[in-house]
Amino acid sequence: MGEHAFSANERRAVYRAIAERRDMRRFVPGAAVPDDVLARLLRAAHAAPSVGLMQPWRFIRITNDALRRQIHDLVSDERQQTALALGPRSDEFLRLKVDGVLECAELFVVALGDGRERHIFGRRTLPQMDLASVSCAIQNLWLAARAEGLGMGWVSIFDPDRLGALLGMPSDAEPVAILCLGPVPDFPDRPALEIEQWALARPLAEFVSENGWVTAPVPAVGLPSCPP
Known part of the structure; x- marks a missing residue:
């Protein structure tokens, strides 16, 4: 953790706002x-x-x-x-x-x-x-x-x-x-368009690749799993 990092509580608040934005x-x-x-x-x-x-x-x-x-x-x-x-x-x-x-x-x-x-x-x-x-x-x-x-x-x-x-x-x-x-x-705990069954959000792994474009991306090496 860098010396300029926020406190643990402050970091949780930032990530919570991102996760709960609708x-x-x-x-x-x-x-x-x-x-x-x-x-x-x-x-x-x-x-x-x-x-x-x-x-x-x-x-x-x-x-x-x-x-x-x-x-x-x-x-x-x-x-x-x-x-x-x-x-x-x-x-x-x-x-x-x-x-x-x-x-x-x-x-x-x-x-x-x-x-x-x-x-x-x-x-x-x-x-x-x-x-x-x-x-x-x-x-x-x-x-x-x-x-x-x-x-x-x-x-x-x-x-x-x-x-x-x-x-x-x-x-x-x-x-x-x-x-x-x-x-x-x-x-809501999920995006409205998911609740209404219009579309489903796709997982992060489908959008990350290494060193170039690939048709079907696979997780980059070392990409951590993300908690819900």
């Missing part, structure tokens, strides 16, 4: 997030790593009820289009609850900011690193929310052009997430 769709109606908690969560998001320290994220807090309903309408429209694209699984998909836009205590739209093309450091060959940086900010917010006892859901079912126009975004900005945040009834 993509939430059900929220406690009428609940609220205290201002000081919301400020801590946004500071956690803003502390995320970003390539070239470009900080490409923008967080738009939605406090207007009519605007919230318009965002929900965009999600509902795309939900129908997604169902059509899924073909034989369309009815199964439509039975899933895919968002908590109308019920959550706080609603945010997260976007890639404008003027990103001027940032070259770390993006010359991998321009998508701006999106990777925003994803890190969202994950920071997600884990901090879990530590505060709050649930968060990442909604990606929307038309980005329509959402950008609705929020008056400049043409070179791009919405990437609708985040539903707030108190929840409980935290």
Whole structure:
């Protein structure tokens, strides 16, 4: 263990937040997030790593009820289009609850900011690193929310052009997430899509290989088994 390691209790708390984070769709109606908690969560998001320290994220807090309903309408429209694209699984998909836009205590739209093309450091060959940086900010917010006892859901079912126009975004900005945040009834012990039998998470061993790409990865030598 390195000299800069957290204490055992602190490490357990970090790993617990990671293990118990869930993509939430059900929220406690009428609940609220205290201002000081919301400020801590946004500071956690803003502390995320970003390539070239470009900080490409923008967080738009939605406090207007009519605007919230318009965002929900965009999600509902795309939900129908997604169902059509899924073909034989369309009815199964439509039975899933895919968002908590109308019920959550706080609603945010997260976007890639404008003027990103001027940032070259770390993006010359991998321009998508701006999106990777925003994803890190969202994950920071997600884990901090879990530590505060709050649930968060990442909604990606929307038309980005329509959402950008609705929020008056400049043409070179791009919405990437609708985040539903707030108190929840409980935290399931498994991902919701497993509970709903939509999909099953695959084990770590299928994603780790050594010294090159293999079609069917096998565990790297020395890879420890992970406790449940």
